[in-house]
Amino acid sequence: EAGVAQSPRYKIIEKRQSVAFWCNPISGHATLYWYQQILGQGPKLLIQFQNNGVVDDSQLPKDRFSAERLKGVDSTLKIQPAKLEDSAVYLCASSLGGAGSNIQYFGAGTRLSVL
Amino acid sequence: DQQVKQNSPSLSVQEGRISILNCDYTNSMFDYFLWYKKYPAEGPTFLISISSIKDKNEDGRFTVFLNKSAKHLSLHIVPSQPGDSAVYFCAASPTGTASKLTFGTGTRLQVTL
Numbered sequence: 001e002a003g004v005a006q007s008p009r010y011k012i013i014e015k016r017q018s019v020a021f022w023c024n025p026i027s028g029h030a031t032l033y034w035y036q037q038i039l040g041q042g043p044k045l046l047i048q049f050q051n052n053g054v055v056d057d058s059q060l061p062k063d064r065f066s067a068e069r070l071k072g073v074d075s076t077l078k079i080q081p082a083k084l085e086d087s088a089v090y091l092c093a094s095s096l097g098g099a100g101s102n103i104q105y106f107g108a109g110t111r112l113s114v115l
Numbered sequence: 116d117q118q119v120k121q122n123s124p125s126l127s128v129q130e131g132r133i134s135i136l137n138c139d140y141t142n143s144m145f146d147y148f149l150w151y152k153k154y155p156a157e158g159p160t161f162l163i164s165i166s167s168i169k170d171k172n173e174d175g176r177f178t179v180f181l182n183k184s185a186k187h188l189s190l191h192i193v194p195s196q197p198g199d200s201a202v203y204f205c206a207a208s209p210t211g212t213a214s215k216l217t218f219g220t221g222t223r224l225q226v227t228l
Contacts, residue, residue, distance in 0.1 A: 004158070031214065042119070042204050042218030043159070056215065091158055095213065102212040103149075106158030 002026065004107035006092050012113045018080040021110045025073065025094030031055075033104060034067055034077050035091040043091055049075065050097055082114045118142045119207050121219035128226055134192040136222050138205030141186065145207035149216070150179060150190045153202045162203075163190070164213065195226045 005024040013019050025032050030051050035043035046065065048056040052072040060067070064083070069075040079086055089111050093104040120139045128134045136150075146167040151159035165172040165179045165188070172179050178191045192199055205219040 040220065042206075042220050043216075044218070045216065048214070093158070100212070102214050103161050103164070104213055104216065105161070106151075108156065108158050 004092055004094055004105055006090075006107035006110055008110055009108065010111050010113075012115065013082055014115050015084055016081040018078065019082055019112060020076050020078045021090050021092075021112075023075045023077070023092030023107060025075070025092070026105055028096070029094035029105075030072070030097030031095045031102065032069055032075050033093040033095075034075070035093065037089045037091055037109070039088070046077070079112075082112075084114050087112055087114045116141075117220075118145075119205055119217050119219040121203075121205055121222050123222050124220070125223040125225070128195045128224065130197060130226055130228050131194045134190075134195045134199065134224055134226070136190040136192075136203050136205075136224065138188045138190075138219055139186060140188075140207050142207070142209065142217075143186070144209040145217075146211050147208040147213065148179070148181060148188050149206045149208075149213055150177075151204045151206060151218075152199075153204065153221070159204055161213075166211070192224075195224075197226050197228065200224060200226045 032049045034046045037043040046060045047067045049069045067077045089109040091109045093106045095102040095104045149164040150162040153159045181188045202221045204221045206216040
């Protein structure tokens with residue numbers, strides 16, 4: 001079974017530029033998450049989708065971050081414009097959703113450096 | 116505020132010995148707890164979980180203990196192996212499932228020969 005796929009693996013941009021990350025979850029997983037992991041910290045949830053609807057985006061900085069999951073499968077996370085403090089690894093995770101433990105499976109992440 | 120705390124940034128253990136990783140939480144609404152393991156350049160991988168209705172869960176060499184009154188959980192690895200060297204994250208959820216996770220800052224475990 002293929003895991004969660006993310007691209008690109010690395011991205012370097014200058015502040016005030018825009019950037020987008022892509023995630024393809026495990027097939028059949030209804031729930032998709034985006035996390036931000038700053039160096040030395042644990043992952044922090046940015047947004048959670050159930051199919052193509054947003055369940056929780058309370059920690060998403062909506063003035064500059066946006067995310068979508070148009071067909072309930074792939075998702076993109078965008079930052080516009082980027083700030084220095086956005087330098088982090090952006091992790092995508094997916095889970096089956098519905099009843100059950102809903103264990104989250106993570107992709108390898110995209111490491112963003114904002115210069 | 117840090118609702119899930121892992122106060123030891125690193126731990127070194129000899130191969131074959133027991134590794135004990137600790138985690139404290141402050142939010143009394145948390146009722147489901149997980150440990151994830153992370154190798155460099157990879158995403159976190161689920162290791163073991165425990166519901167607040169239990170105080171122990173075991174899976175092979177890995178055991179998680181939960182002390183609700185102390186708001187403390189620990190992960191025991193016995194015996195420790197070099198392949199266990201990784202960063203271990205504790206995570207907690209208030210939903211009774213693995214959704215809506217709050218992660219700790221991680222403990223780097225090194226298992227030496």
